Amino acid sequence: MDAMEQRRNRIVDLVNQNGKISFAQLKKRIPQISEMTLRTDLKALDEAKRIVRVHGGAKSVDVVVGTDDMLSRRSVRNIEAKQQIVQKALRLIRKDTTIFLDSGSTTTMLAAAMADQSNLIYTNSLTCAAELCRLTKADVHILGGRMNRYSMSICGVHTVQEVMRINFDQVFMGVTSYCEQTGFHCGVDEEAVLKRIVMQQADQRILLMDSSKIGVKNTYSFCQVKDADVIISDDNLTDEYLQEWEKNGVQVM
Numbered sequence: 001m002d003a004m005e006q007r008r009n010r011i012v013d014l015v016n017q018n019g020k021i022s023f024a025q026l027k028k029r030i031p032q033i034s035e036m037t038l039r040t041d042l043k044a045l046d047e048a049k050r051i052v053r054v055h056g057g058a059k060s061v062d063v064v065v066g067t068d069d070m071l072s073r074r075s076v077r078n079i080e081a082k083q084q085i086v087q088k089a090l091r092l093i094r095k096d097t098t099i100f101l102d103s104g105s106t107t108t109m110l111a112a113a114m115a116d117q118s119n120l121i122y123t124n125s126l127t128c129a130a131e132l133c134r135l136t137k138a139d140v141h142i143l144g145g146r147m148n149r150y151s152m153s154i155c156g157v158h159t160v161q162e163v164m165r166i167n168f169d170q171v172f173m174g175v176t177s178y179c180e181q182t183g184f185h186c187g188v189d190e191e192a193v194l195k196r197i198v199m200q201q202a203d204q205r206i207l208l209m210d211s212s213k214i215g216v217k218n219t220y221s222f223c224q225v226k227d228a229d230v231i232i233s234d235d236n237l238t239d240e241y242l243q244e245w246e247k248n249g250v251q252v253m
Contacts, residue, residue: 007033008041008050015051015058020177022057022215055217056179081210081234082106086113088232088253089172089208095119097169100198101128103153103191104174106208114138122166124154124194148188155190160197171202175209177216180244183225184209185218192220205229211236225250 007030014029015021027038046053051060086109093099095117101107103125111123111131117138123129124143132140145159173195176186184207186192199205199222207228214237225231225248232253245252 004041008045011038011041011058012045012050016060018060018212020054020057020059020216020218021212024057024215025212026057057216081212081236082109084234085208085210085232086110089206090114092170092204092206092230093119094169098122098167100163100166100168100171100173100202101125101132102172102174102195102198103128103148103151104208106210107172107174110172110208122163122168124159126152126154146190148191151188151191153191155188155194159194163194163197163201166201168198168202170204170206171198173199173205173207175207175213177213177218178209179215179217182217182221184223184228185221187219189220192222195222199223199227207231210234214241 010030011026014026018025023038023042026042027035030038033041042051042053042058045051046058051058082105085106089110090113093114096119098120099122101111101121101123103123107125108127108131111125111128114132114135116135119138120141121132121138122141122143123132124145126142126147129140129142132138143154143159143162145154145162146156147154174186175184178184186195205223205228207223207230209231211234225245228250230251230253231245237252242252
């Protein structure tokens, strides 16, 4: 195997591990190659249908537009970062409050770590609901609607209608990606609508996002930085993003 083939295999591995990755993140992970060479490699890999080139980076061919990546794949990525996020999020949960847990691998980890105490918990996530089954003091509700088999979540018009009658003290919202121009994203239109409505119904809006998701544009935006109260990430955030978010009055943990 020659050097070019090894390099391109490395690029494909990085794209598949992350689902989506920005050009800047790829350049950081493979610093020994020039930007021109990386662009040439991405073009060749896209033409060979080994990755999909998108604006500002690349995504795995396994990530289907309108479905989001498979939860089973997301759950094994960036585990250490997600564990950091979960420990920070746990500090915000108060007894005797109404909580919404969004779908996703990080929120599922949060559900598995939540203390057994009196809370009213709503979720559209089948995996969160399974983790919450162990709780005896919490009152857990699963929202109804159409199942997304990729994300193991529930969404759709019935889900939105149900959420519109509930007021949440706290919302823990999953994020597929973030970029400065278009805000926070997910990969499914119906889930983006649900996220927006849930956030409108919440007193405190908490976004959970590991740093690997920064700088990647996705299909559907559901909020901007100013719409969040708290952003919880791992310890690898750059000063640029910390300052930008705090400037918008957002608490960053």
